[in-house]
Amino acid sequence: xxxxxxYHADAIILRRADFGEADRILTVFTPERGKLRLMAKGVRxxxxxxxxxxxxxxxTNMLVARGQTWDIISxxxxxxxxxxLREDLEKTSQAYYLAELIDSxxxxxxxxxxxxxxxxxxxxxxxxxxxxxLLLRYFELRLLSLTGFQPQLHFCLVCNxxxxxxxxxxxxxxxxxxxxxxxxxxxxxxxxxxxxxxVLRFLQTQSWEKVATLQLNSQTYWQIESLLLGYxxxxxxxxxxxxxxxxxxxxxxxxxxx
Numbered sequence: 001x002x003x004x005x006x007y008h009a010d011a012i013i014l015r016r017a018d019f020g021e022a023d024r025i026l027t028v029f030t031p032e033r034g035k036l037r038l039m040a041k042g043v044r045x046x047x048x049x050x051x052x053x054x055x056x057x058x059x060t061n062m063l064v065a066r067g068q069t070w071d072i073i074s075x076x077x078x079x080x081x082x083x084x085l086r087e088d089l090e091k092t093s094q095a096y097y098l099a100e101l102i103d104s105x106x107x108x109x110x111x112x113x114x115x116x117x118x119x120x121x122x123x124x125x126x127x128x129x130x131x132x133x134l135l136l137r138y139f140e141l142r143l144l145s146l147t148g149f150q151p152q153l154h155f156c157l158v159c160n161x162x163x164x165x166x167x168x169x170x171x172x173x174x175x176x177x178x179x180x181x182x183x184x185x186x187x188x189x190x191x192x193x194x195x196x197x198x199v200l201r202f203l204q205t206q207s208w209e210k211v212a213t214l215q216l217n218s219q220t221y222w223q224i225e226s227l228l229l230g231y232x233x234x235x236x237x238x239x240x241x242x243x244x245x246x247x248x249x250x251x252x253x254x255x256x257x258x
Contacts, residue, residue, distance in 0.1 A: 098126070
């Protein structure tokens with residue numbers, strides 16, 4: 001049976017790159033076909049009707065024609081613009097981070113509909129939240145779970161015993177927690193105070209509606225951010241470019257307020 005000549009896809013645009021004089025290559029994420037690289041022909045021309053429907057981070061319904069090298073976007077109609085994400089530099093940097101995470105943790109054509117739903121959900125909330133710090137941490141833990149890297153936060157990975165309510169240890173290579181007996185003298189472990197572990201478990205297991213009610217002190221929050229960033233960096237074997245941009249914006253914001 002021959003392949004279909006065209007197909008429809010709801011897609012969130014993760015990345016784009018100029019190609020030739022007027023075209024673009026888009027990296028998009030879809031619920032039914034996974035990550036795709038698509039050609040948007042003539043989209044950089046001022047007369048292009050598709051241009052306004054395939055901006056970064058938009059959710060767009062596409063009609064895509066099969067091609068030899070790249071499949072080609074024939075039609076595009078925006079479903080959700082998430083407009084605020086492109087009008088606020090801080091939100092733009094955070095949206096880039098979400099897109100870069102999805103791009104880094106997925107391979108082309110690997111279908112993961114729950115991950116698509118998570119991305120759409122997070123972009124929608126990011127567009128109107130004044131402070132998205134907890135939302136990003138919530139996203140990270142859900143992404144790790146949906147891509148097979150969920151950290152073990154309830155049992156020691158060596159003795160398989162439930163963790164006591166004391167200071168425990170996290171090991172990036174093992175992908176989770178170690179009890180004091182097995183973590184204290186283990187190289188490359190990170191000390192995890194009990195309040196931080198409790199919040200990590202809450203983020204991992206509870207709905208966003210419940211997570212959004214959390215009020216964390218700055219020390220606990222920074223420990224969580226540092227741990228998750230360290231684990232993600234370890235898994236990917238490189239630091240995401242968007243992280244440095246987020247930190248630079250944060251430093252500039254703090255410098256202005258001090």
